[in-house]
Amino acid sequence: MAKVSKIRKSKKRSKVAGSSSKKPPVVYDDEQEEDVCGAEEDVSSEEDDGEDERKRQKLLEAIGALGGKRKHALAERSEAAVHMSEFSMTADDEADLSDLIGTIEKTPAATAQTKKHLKNLQRSKNTVECPLSKQENERIQRDVAFQKAALEVSRWQSIITQNQRAEQLVFPLNQEPSGPKPIEQVVMGWEARTPLEKEIFSLLAANKQPILDAVLTPAEEASVKAMDLEQVKIRRAERQKARALQSYYEAKARRERKIKSKKYHKVQNKAKRKEFVKQFEELVKTDPAAALEELDKMERARMQERMSLKHQNSGKWAKSKAIMAKYDEGARKAMQQQLEVNKDLTQKLVTSLSKEEEEEGEGNTDMLPDFVNDAEFKQDSSNPWMRGRLSEDPTEMELKDTMDVTAEGASAVTKEAEEEEGSEAEGTEEDALLREFDSRRKQRQDQESDTSAVIVNDGDDGVEEDQVTEDKVAEISDEEEEGLSEFTRMYRGIGKSLEKDAGSKDGSAELEEGLMRIRSVDDVDLLPQETPTEPQQAPTPQHQKSAEQQPSRSRKRKKGIELREVLTKETKVIKVPLAPTVTDSEEKLDQRVLIEEAFAGDDVISDFAREKRKREDEGKPKVIDLTLPGWGEWGGLGLKPSKRKRRRFRIRTEVPPPRKDQHLPSVIISEKRNSAITPHQVSSLPFPFENPAQFESSIRTPLGRTWNTERTVKKMTKPRVVTQLGAIIEPMADEQLLKGKKKVSARRRSRNTKTRTQPAK
């Protein structure tokens, strides 16, 4: 029996050896159980001990006899032995490792390496270390397991710190985004089933139409993709530049328009005209069609001028001028200018067509050299009567008009006219002469060419001769001659204003006539305020003023009522400081008196000054005299305490540091501690703050919407933790970890791309 139990024990041990590496404590428990079981078995087996053993012994012997080669007989256990092997190897016949090795060397299956290894082992004489104790073993296992667990748990570190730093946490964590989902997500497994559907979808697919409710069609997507970043950038840059240029030009134009210098504008206009002439000439040469168009434009301008009352000397300004014209040369001239402008504009451009014809004719008949025309131009340009609006100018004006308000355009025209007037004010005498010449010439021309405008050219030579003589006079006077469009001027019909010519035999007469006519028509109606002035009577200063102002005002005057202008004018009127009327002053006075009465006794400023002085005096160092007469020496009438004593008992307080409001006249700063406030003040620096300044700044920044914009308030008052009403908040799951990682990696990637793109720039 004992032997059997021994055998079992050894079995157990081998089992332990086999499984110990896996889970020792479980095994440990097993062992205990088995021990218990073993004990039970022992108890039961003790009963039928005798016969069984003998039988078994027999059996064993029989088995032993079967294997003939068996050398070792099973040893009978006779004495107590510590080691008892399954193979009944006793301590006496031990099997050496060397024996086994010997057999290995013989077997061919063993590799050379193992053989070598074994030999090395044989040579070494160190003993193998003892196996660790169970406690130690377990400790190591625990340690390893803990390290593993700690490492595993540490992967949450980043997300935890992230959450700790987060300004706002929203729970539950894995919320699905609200709002409608794209249709692709909702119906994933949907398929076209009916033949109709299939047909439709095949058609859609064939036409590259979006089958599901995609935002863009494939074509659109392709186009979006096709416009790559570079192109977009270039286009953006271009547009930026264009915008910048536009704004620049706008600003420039505005600046120029604001410039008041007449001279500047004159020069500008001249340059413009010249430019235009040049362009037009080129256009005539290169592209006659375009030139024709230009001419057409001029024609249209003319038509407009004819339709409108511009430059008809029927406006307010004109009327005022008409009144003054009798006495003032300048006014007369100005009117003349206006009429001229009108004539220029309204004159029919037969010339353009006729010129072409003529050119053709010339080309056919006799080729005149260019300089002939040039000379003509010069002569023509020197003609002051002809001087006036450039024939191209109206087109320019027209363009301007389309851009600006019509009134402004009109004002511009009048301005121009006045400029001319102003410039020509000096040479009035010469002008008179010229006018005479001109009228004569016109008469002659009329005589010569009374049939048609086309024949005008024939008489050109004659005119030329005449004009050469005129030229000398004109050249002296006309320094600021304007570059008129000679080609129109040249062909400006002698029949340009036959009716006018008839009337204007004498400039002055014409003027008077015009003046008379205007008066007769609408003098009284339109100018009711203007008192009919006695010419002899010296005008009152006010009147003079108005007379002076009138031209300047007339510049700004427009036809029709400009709402904007009217409004702005009104505001200007308000701005003008009005002389207080009697009633006003009374009221004001009343109020002031009232206030004065109400605060009669108050002299706040002096009160304040007094108080401040008082405070300053309080703070000043005082001398306290503590000498007691008669103390320690004789006292009495006429006796003074000794000097030494006085010095000894006189206490001076120290000079306090200078007051903070020393240099602030209107402030009193109290440097005393206010006991009423102290309970509300923080006595020590609270924990998260590192210095008082930090804490103070945190307190100083207001949070409310009185001081901050709505968006800022929302941002600042965001609650730290947001939970949803009635939603179960699940513990953090692995998805969060992935999400956090994604976030981090995305951030890192974006940073990388940034750094990569920067050098490229």
Add this chain to the structure above:
Amino acid sequence: ACSKTSRQLTEATAAFNYNTHINACHKLKQVSNKRRNSLKVLLQHDSPASSTLRSTSYVVFRFQMKVKVLSRNPDDYVRETKLDIQRVPRNYDPSLHPFEVSREYTRALNATKLERVFAKPFLASLDGHRDGVNCLAKHTQSLSTLLSGSCDGELKVWDLTKRECVRTLQAHEGFIRGVVVRYCGTSFFTVGDDKTIKQWTMETPGYGEEEEPLNTILGKTVFTGLDHHQNKSVFATCGQQVDIWDEQRSSPIRSFSWGVDSFSSIRFNPVETDLLGSCASDRSIILYDMRESTPLKKVVMTMRSNTLCWNPMEAFHFTCANEDYNLYTYDMRFLEKPIKVHMDHVSAVLDVDYSPTGQEFVSASFDKTIRIFPKNDGHSREVYHTKRMQHVICVKWSSDSKYILSGSDEMNIRLWKANAAEKLGVLSHREREAANYSQKLKEKFQHHPQIRRIARHRHLPKIFSFYRFGFSSTKPGSVPVLSEKEKHVVSVVK
């Protein structure tokens, strides 16, 4: 289609007309003592609507003049909408709004006072148990369901919205030591002093049917604690050793013991779901990994921990409720000293539960109070107690983080608000904005003594003040100064 759209249009305009008509009527009433001419003008100028509207309102006006009808001022019953509020452009120039600090301070002070005024945390008491409530369990899927086990082995299922018991069953002989709801919410487990683990279905048995457990496992020893895995059909019990059970088997799949013969509580880590922590009677806290064959680590403290709870948002943080009146928050990787010691209780802390947001936890104590601690604050932000509440044995924080449930000795379960002054239910936009603003103000000025005084003031029985200021009998300097964190840890056993 055209007619249809036109109909829609007319409908829409009709609706619009009605609304504006009300306004117009109101205005008309306001100026009814003025001349009619001016009224006409007013209508034309004020109402931006179509001419039809103008005419209708005018008609109504005349109608009103002639016939007396019941009419009320819309201002009395129509709520102010965003359309009524004039958008006033604001000038944020700081010189126009002086004294911002003092004004905000006043506001903060008022907000703090109002918070104290409105702090009424106690919501309901659920009575019905005939012995002390020993354990509580939240339902994993339903917010309104609560399970409670009492010391006489009776288990009750509560409907919190109705505040009534919906089911009662005699689960065990003697104490019910632990209740836990399976993660799916269809069944729950109980352990009791009768050495059994029972699984019950969540559904109430039909009329006439008896309450019978789905499964019963007979253990060899008494079980003192129970917890279920977060998402596997595995649960753990503790008693003389810690056992991990598969729901399908009647014998544990793992058993851990480490020289201890008695455990008081076991908890699964809700984040790193294979980890467990347990409190043992030898004053130690032991950590386990369900997959390993051995425990992981053990920390021995000066006094015994009653329960522990893992932070549901931070995988490696747990807090244990100790007999020495304190709670300790540990990082499981560094058990050498707690990362925070939470003091304020004046008697043994019996239970602790984290808010599902992981920002705060609630503790129940033998001193008849519940305290709420911020997870990284040494002192509680709130203390709840009532005259009738005795030793609080168990406490749970509801899974929407709005409520706290406590079970106490005197057989009652109490429902509290997690934030005492919070308004429950749906808040209007402006209410929420105001609440957020005042909350931030309170935070901003929390260090100012007056505000702190008001915010921290609680009416507590006298005993607390006595404990708080305790006596020290040792001569100063005779005992070496140890930080509070180091003081309570005896050793860490690997």
